[in-house]
Amino acid sequence: MTKPTLPKGTRDFSAAEIEKREYIIKVLRKHFVLYGFAPLETPSFENLSTLTGKYGEEGDRLIFKILNSGEFKKDISAEDLEQKSSAEIAPKISEKALRYDLTVPFARYVVMNRNEISIPFKRFQIQPVWRADRPQKGRYREFYQCDADIVGSQSILQELELIKLYDDCFAELGLAVDIHINHRKILSGLAEVAGIEDKLIAFTVALDKLDKVGSEKVIAEWLEKGIAEDAISVLTPLLDNTDGHEQLKTLKKLLAKSEIGSAGIEELEFILQSMDELGLSQANLIPDFKLARGLEYYTGAILEVKARDQDMGSIGGGGRYDDLTGIFGLKDMPGVGISFGLDRIYLVLETLDLFPKDIEDMPKILFMNFGSAEALQSLKLAAQLRMAGLAAEVYPEEARMKKQFSYADKGKFSHAVMMGAEEMQKGEISVKNMKSGKQDTILQSELQHYLQENSSF
Numbered sequence: 001m002t003k004p005t006l007p008k009g010t011r012d013f014s015a016a017e018i019e020k021r022e023y024i025i026k027v028l029r030k031h032f033v034l035y036g037f038a039p040l041e042t043p044s045f046e047n048l049s050t051l052t053g054k055y056g057e058e059g060d061r062l063i064f065k066i067l068n069s070g071e072f073k074k075d076i077s078a079e080d081l082e083q084k085s086s087a088e089i090a091p092k093i094s095e096k097a098l099r100y101d102l103t104v105p106f107a108r109y110v111v112m113n114r115n116e117i118s119i120p121f122k123r124f125q126i127q128p129v130w131r132a133d134r135p136q137k138g139r140y141r142e143f144y145q146c147d148a149d150i151v152g153s154q155s156i157l158q159e160l161e162l163i164k165l166y167d168d169c170f171a172e173l174g175l176a177v178d179i180h181i182n183h184r185k186i187l188s189g190l191a192e193v194a195g196i197e198d199k200l201i202a203f204t205v206a207l208d209k210l211d212k213v214g215s216e217k218v219i220a221e222w223l224e225k226g227i228a229e230d231a232i233s234v235l236t237p238l239l240d241n242t243d244g245h246e247q248l249k250t251l252k253k254l255l256a257k258s259e260i261g262s263a264g265i266e267e268l269e270f271i272l273q274s275m276d277e278l279g280l281s282q283a284n285l286i287p288d289f290k291l292a293r294g295l296e297y298y299t300g301a302i303l304e305v306k307a308r309d310q311d312m313g314s315i316g317g318g319g320r321y322d323d324l325t326g327i328f329g330l331k332d333m334p335g336v337g338i339s340f341g342l343d344r345i346y347l348v349l350e351t352l353d354l355f356p357k358d359i360e361d362m363p364k365i366l367f368m369n370f371g372s373a374e375a376l377q378s379l380k381l382a383a384q385l386r387m388a389g390l391a392a393e394v395y396p397e398e399a400r401m402k403k404q405f406s407y408a409d410k411g412k413f414s415h416a417v418m419m420g421a422e423e424m425q426k427g428e429i430s431v432k433n434m435k436s437g438k439q440d441t442i443l444q445s446e447l448q449h450y451l452q453e454n455s456s457f
Contacts, residue, residue, distance in 0.1 A: 009133070009141025016412070017346075020355050021144075024173065024345055025126055028146050031169050032124035035161060037148050040123040042105040048090070048097045054104045054297060054327060056201060062131045064141075065094040098130035102147045103297075103324070103337060110151055111328040119152035126342075138312050138344045147318075149337030151325065156267060159301050159320065160274050162338045163285065166305060166316060169340065171282035174354045176308040177315070180288035183268045184298050184319070186251060189261015193254060194234040196227055203227060207238060208292035215239040237289075244287030251289060264300075271301060284308070297321040303338060307348040315344040362391070363451055366413040368404050369395040370420045377424055378417070381447060388448050408434055415451065419444075 006012065013021065032039075045066060052060050099105050102125045110121060126146045133139055148165060150158050163179060170177045187207075191200045202225035206218050218239065222232055237250055248265070255261030268287065275285050283305075293302045300320030307315055318338030325333040349355050365385060367378035375394055382392040395404050408416050418430040429447060432439040433454070442450050 007141070009135035009139075011140065011142075019359050020350070021342065021346055023355065023359055024342060024349070025146065027172050028169055028340055029124070029126070031165060031172070032148055034168075035122075035148070035165050037122045037124040040106070040109065040125050041127060042099070042102070042109055042125070044128070045096045045098050046105055046108065048094055050108055050328075051097050051100055051104060055100060056205060058205060059100065062133055063100050064098040064130045064132050065090055066096045066098065067094055100131055101129050102127060102145050102339070103149065103321070106147070106149055106337075107151075107324045107335070108328055110333065111325050111330045114330060114333075120150050120158075121152055122148070122150045124148045138347055140343060144342040146340040146342055147337055148339075149335060151333055151335035153336075154322070154334045156270060156301075158336045159271055160278065162318065162336065163271075163275060163280070163283075163303070164278065166303075166338060167280045167283040170305075173345070173349065175345070175348060175352070176282055178284045178286050178306050178308055180286050180291050180304045180306065181268065181271065182287070182289055182291040182302050183264035184300060184302060185260050185264025186255065186268065186289065187264075187292060189255040189258035189264055190235060190238070190251075192258050192261065194227075194231040196231050199225060199227055203235070204292040207290060210239065210290045239290070244289065247289050248287050267301065293317060293319060297324045297327075299323065300336070310348050310351065312344050312348055315341045315348060317341075363414045364412065365390060365392040365415045365417055365451065366404075366408045366411065367392065367394040367417045367419070368401065369398045370418070371398050374419050374421065374424055377444075378419060381417075381429070381444060385448060385451070388452075390448070390451060417447070 029039075048063075048065060051063055055063075106123065106125065110117065124147060126144065128142055128144050130142050133141060135141060148162065150162075163181075166177070166179055184204075187204055188197075188200060191197050191203055196203060203222065206221040206225065209221075210218050219232060222235075223229070234254075237247060237254070242250075248268070251261075252265050255265060272285065272287065288304075291302060291304055293304065298319040299322040302319035303317055304314045305316035306313070316339060318336070320334070320336040322334040323331070324335055325331075365382070367375075367382055369375050369378070375398075378394045382394055385392040395407065405416065413434055416432045416434055418432070419428075423429060423441075427444050428441055429444045430439060430441045431447070431450060440450070
């Protein structure tokens with residue numbers, strides 16, 4: 001028999017892992033609601049036409065396509081197979097695809113429900129997404145995104161609110177972060193000054209890889225995409241490690257004659273100055289002109305969050321996308337949003353041992369099985385504990401104590417409760433702390449109070 005395996009880039013989650021993930025989600029959900037965002041869920045798959053063309057050429061290649069049901073090859077001729085590329089054939093054999101992110105489905109939802117929602121519309125969404133990426137540490141093919149977006153407002157106050165939202169969430173998680181910020185108008189202005197407006201996407205897609213591949217490979221990709229050396233000389237200030245605030249002064253002079261570039265500088269300066277006044281409790285806000293976020297729909301400020309002193313890459317990101325709904329025919333609907341990378345946040349919290357200890361120390365009680373009469377009484381007591389909010393279960397069969405205690409150890413039960421025939425007659429019960437080994441005999445009526453007094457929760 002073939003040993004079962006998981007597809008690359010996917011994982012199973014144990015109970016302990018799920019509890020920690022749910023802790024993160026609980027913190028994020030709390031702050032989403034405090035900031036006025038309402039929950040939304042969309043289907044796990046969309047029409048392929050909804051997703052393609054929204055993430056750039058590289059993003060489109062990472063979309064997981066779903067083969068049509070039945071005879072999916074019926075519309076493909078031998079000539080098609082011989083002459084056409086896989087990208088041209090794909091729409092004929094695949095009408096649907098797993099969602100690549102939550103933002104494009106959100107834009108689709110806004111367009112379809114524009115007459116029912118109030119504007120500005122604020123929603124948060126916590127659901128899995130799928131990308132046919134190369135799996136590596138912190139990068140999976142199936143992972144959760146936790147998004148907060150606002151559509152219908154051009155106000156830059158929204159960017160300030162989202163930065164504060166990042167800060168509040170990571171402060172409660174106890175995680176020190178750096179929020180890197182840039183502006184797509186600045187990058188567009190640089191492309192204009194360098195005379196490569198027609199190669200803006202090639203310019204930004206390569207720039208977005210700088211931290212991963214280094215400046216030499218970025219320059220090589222620019223040359224490969226047809227960006228001339230004299231243009232690259234204009235762009236080289238982006239490639240050094242100068243302090244972001246110093247770079248801002250240099251770029252402000254360089255972009256003085258670019259209307260769009262100057263607009264980007266002005267908006268970025270407003271955000272930086274306003275955040276200085278508002279203050280951040282846990283995060284640093286860092287101007288980072290290497291940041292490009294390759295997705296084509298961004299038009300304004302762009303953000304990326306990294307855990308301080310941790311080699312994990314981005315644990316969050318987002319930005320303004322003033323015409324995302326325009327791709328679905330609804331013009332003049334500005335938007336801005338951020339995303340939290342649940343899986344990477346989990347890995348960082350685990351590495352730094354930042355999960356609260358009481359996640360694993362919550363009371364969990366196992367009633368040992370000494371026979372049918374004792375088990376029935378144990379079921380009654382377990383029901384009382386559950387009504388008080390305590391997790392409890394009864395071992396299902398009368399087995400050797402060694403086997404039952406082994407189950408308690410593997411199941412990480414906090415207490416084992418034992419009640420034989422003699423104890424049942426006396427109305428007593430023995431409770432063993434599985435961590436310390438301490439064992440007490442108490443009245444059955446005192447069990448709930450005893451557990452609450454002797455548990456760290």
